[in-house]
Amino acid sequence: MISSPFLAVNNAGRMDIQQENTLKKIILLVALWAIPATAMAHDILGFPRHKGVEPVVNKKYSSSCGECHYAYHPGLLPSRSWKKLLEPKSLENHFGDNAELSEKDRLEVLAFLTENASETTWHFKRSVKITQSIPEDVTPLRISEVPYIKKKHMEIPREMVKDNPKVRSLAQCNKCHTEAVEKGQFSRTNVDIPNFRNWADLID
């Protein structure tokens, strides 16, 4: 008779009852361990761990795009949007401006943006929401056209943004989102609308 259950089989090639019970225990233990482990894994695999968008920086991107406007975080748009925006023809007329780049710079910036686009930064809450809000057959070229972002800003009156000389456009995220540039944070608590310090009292 084999004493250790781990030596698995008897002479006939079958497990006896004692061995079977031990195996059941092992399976139960594994299952008990697996439930919380899966929950933890969900934190990593299923749900975003961070609040905003990933605050990545790239020197070439900052100098190529950030000289005219705040260098939008790549996680604010899906890669298909960045690809379209960075086409040579698009850069020639970039919302009325010429933003042409040398081919070398263009490819470097494009790689940075697509590698860090919204659908790749699944561990950041805002990027996930952005990606999920855009229908698959739609390629927004403006961050303000992303349904999630549009919805979030719907209630803000014109006088606070477009008619506010210190803001001028919804495209100027960093004018009100004080933690946007450095930290990629867009929480309500970090919003400070110039000329409307009491904005939270005026909007529900």
Add this chain to the structure above:
Amino acid sequence: MRNLKLLLLCAAIVGCAAVAVYADNSVLSKVLERYQAEGAASFSAENGEKMWTQKFNSDEEPLIRSCTTCHGTDLSKQGSHAKTGKIIEALAPSANPERFTDEEKIEKWFNRNCKWTLGRECTVQEKGDFLSFLSSK
């Protein structure tokens, strides 16, 4: 002895500054030499200045465009982007020593801004005239 140390220190500072200025000018003169190799004649700061303030028509807003639209008229002061309002640092090297020390940057912005303002690329002659005017400020 103390005075001698002070004198040496001053000499070192002046020397470093001179080297820095020389390094800056070397990029500028390299670019200007290249323009001439590509067919430009001698450069005129006066022509550069004229063109700097010249107004050009556009089909899109702003309908009248000039270099001063974004850079302003006082080159020793900051300008601001016509659309986004983002600050553009002063162009005059006397106020902003980093200007005209990066060849790629010079070309990137000539390409973008000539097309936006004039509606076409600038010739090497025009670019050299602009640089002669701007670098004297």
